[in-house]
Amino acid sequence: MAHTEGHTDVLVAGAGPVGLTAAAELRRRGVECRLVDRLPARLPYAKAVGIQPRTLELWDRTGLVRAVLDAAVPMRGQLTYVNGVEQPRLDLKLPPEVPYGFAALPQNETERILEEFLNRFGTGIERNRELVSFTQDADGVTSRLVDVVTGAQEEVRSRFLVGCDGAHSVVRKGLGLAFEGGAFAEEYMLADVEVDWDLPYGYGVRAMHRDAGGAVDDVLVCIPLPGVRRYRVSMLVPAELSSVPGKGGDGVAHGLEGGRVPQLSHIQAVLDRMSPQPTRASTLRWSSVFRISHRIVDRYSDGRVFVAGDAAHIHPPTGAQGMNTGIQDAWNLAWKLALVVGGAARPALLGSYDAERRPVGTEVVGRTVRHAAEGVQADPADPATTMMREAQLLVRYRGSPIVGRAEPGGGAGPRPGDRAPDCGGLVSAIATYPLRLYDLLRDRDHVLVLYLAGPDTGAMAELGALAGDFPAGRLGLCAVLADGVASDGAPVPVYRDDRGEFARLYGVCESTVFVVRPDGHLGARIALPAGKALVSHLEGILGT
Numbered sequence: 001m002a003h004t005e006g007h008t009d010v011l012v013a014g015a016g017p018v019g020l021t022a023a024a025e026l027r028r029r030g031v032e033c034r035l036v037d038r039l040p041a042r043l044p045y046a047k048a049v050g051i052q053p054r055t056l057e058l059w060d061r062t063g064l065v066r067a068v069l070d071a072a073v074p075m076r077g078q079l080t081y082v083n084g085v086e087q088p089r090l091d092l093k094l095p096p097e098v099p100y101g102f103a104a105l106p107q108n109e110t111e112r113i114l115e116e117f118l119n120r121f122g123t124g125i126e127r128n129r130e131l132v133s134f135t136q137d138a139d140g141v142t143s144r145l146v147d148v149v150t151g152a153q154e155e156v157r158s159r160f161l162v163g164c165d166g167a168h169s170v171v172r173k174g175l176g177l178a179f180e181g182g183a184f185a186e187e188y189m190l191a192d193v194e195v196d197w198d199l200p201y202g203y204g205v206r207a208m209h210r211d212a213g214g215a216v217d218d219v220l221v222c223i224p225l226p227g228v229r230r231y232r233v234s235m236l237v238p239a240e241l242s243s244v245p246g247k248g249g250d251g252v253a254h255g256l257e258g259g260r261v262p263q264l265s266h267i268q269a270v271l272d273r274m275s276p277q278p279t280r281a282s283t284l285r286w287s288s289v290f291r292i293s294h295r296i297v298d299r300y301s302d303g304r305v306f307v308a309g310d311a312a313h314i315h316p317p318t319g320a321q322g323m324n325t326g327i328q329d330a331w332n333l334a335w336k337l338a339l340v341v342g343g344a345a346r347p348a349l350l351g352s353y354d355a356e357r358r359p360v361g362t363e364v365v366g367r368t369v370r371h372a373a374e375g376v377q378a379d380p381a382d383p384a385t386t387m388m389r390e391a392q393l394l395v396r397y398r399g400s401p402i403v404g405r406a407e408p409g410g411g412a413g414p415r416p417g418d419r420a421p422d423c424g425g426l427v428s429a430i431a432t433y434p435l436r437l438y439d440l441l442r443d444r445d446h447v448l449v450l451y452l453a454g455p456d457t458g459a460m461a462e463l464g465a466l467a468g469d470f471p472a473g474r475l476g477l478c479a480v481l482a483d484g485v486a487s488d489g490a491p492v493p494v495y496r497d498d499r500g501e502f503a504r505l506y507g508v509c510e511s512t513v514f515v516v517r518p519d520g521h522l523g524a525r526i527a528l529p530a531g532k533a534l535v536s537h538l539e540g541i542l543g544t
Helices: 017-028 053-062 065-071 107-119 170-175 264-274 322-341 347-374 383-390 437-441 459-468 501-505 531-542
Strands: 003-013 033-037 077-082 125-127 129-136 141-147 153-163 179-183 188-195 203-210 216-224 230-236 255-257 281-291 293-297 305-307 446-452 475-481 494-497 512-516 522-527
Touching: 003 017, 003 141, 003 322, 017 033, 017 053, 017 107, 017 322, 033 129, 053 065, 053 322, 053 437, 065 107, 129 153, 129 170, 153 170, 153 322, 170 305, 188 264, 203 264, 216 264, 230 264, 230 281, 264 281, 293 347, 322 347, 437 446, 446 459, 446 531, 459 475, 459 531, 494 501, 512 531, 522 531
Parallel strands: 003 033, 003 153, 033 125, 077 203, 153 305, 446 475, 475 494
Antiparallel strands: 129 141, 141 153, 179 293, 188 230, 188 281, 203 216, 216 230, 255 281, 446 512, 512 522
């Protein structure tokens, strides 16, 4: 066998949405990386289809969101039926300041858009290239790659390794991580079809049948896809396609299975008994049998090696949480890796990845298991809170080792670790149209947002000088002024809170500086004078 050697800063294993996100965010920040995948081409499957508002916000941060909006369809709500009787309609409504709603897009299209974005930075997917083993030491990771076509081997030396290689992750196994949980006994069919019913556009369908004892013994779930009356449908596997549960080499029964391919007749039989309207399925693009497990690792990293997405957590697809959670794993890790690789932060920063993301994964696994049985409507929280949580807008990192503490009497609004909300009505002296806060954050890393409730007493100049002490491009700065506060000759970009939305949504009435992280969460919220508290916080992240 041929044997070669290579090197890079970061090796990413697995080119699904999570691996593509990790690679794209690293390359966007100037980090050298390689992205390998054992598959010869992108799979044409609509496996994960839901795009959450929080993921769209992250893609807005990079300028990628427009391509997604052009390709996706809106998810407006869900129609639920129990034993043929329609239940109250669930409308997916969010507060007006949230800039994006729910969307649906086949996973292969999501991967296409992310791959095209990655290509802009001169990096592509190295296909037919499988990670088979690795070792790590104090200075880096040595990985063995095998070309699945030719058998040629390559030894790659990297500073870090990121495993985005799915439920049967080689990286997770190589680290010896525990992957505790269980599996559902039921098997499901998935298919991409068109139907001829006239149910409302943009609404998913969940039809259940309960037996005499109240247990669910039949189910049909349909998620709209781009196209005319096109849906990703899931349902229980009929007896003729059922088999003894299969497991991977690690004992995990999860994901698409080969060999048993449902036919259009199998899909039609379920529609005949479960569809809320008589309908005929057609144009079967693909189908598969699917198994579901629920597991999470005991830690997201070990030394210089990390896991993200399905390599770290698997669970029911209820509420379209899995892919979105994995994308946010990758984003959280990538900006931290970029700072460390670039010498702008100490390696200790990487410890916050597990501290921040594993509690999120644990919560998602538990919630989706509960919702799989009864649906999102059964959530005990009030509907508005449930909707914000499903949109992943309530993910927070309070208590993280790199997040500032909330100040006593800090007022209402988001606290350190919370998502930084968007707001509108920001007016500059040049633009003749109102801007949104996210317009000011786009394509930037850490940003200091200074809110001035009264006259500037030198804070803008002080923060401008502070920003200049850090590596170029690492720390942006802008000021948001309350109505009536003078701004002539300001040394930083200034925007007026014309409609008072910033003050209302951030719960602020005194001059305050907010540190907005690259992932759109608040790192700190400090009332002026910020002084040593702000310097201490920033040096804890950007200090070397």
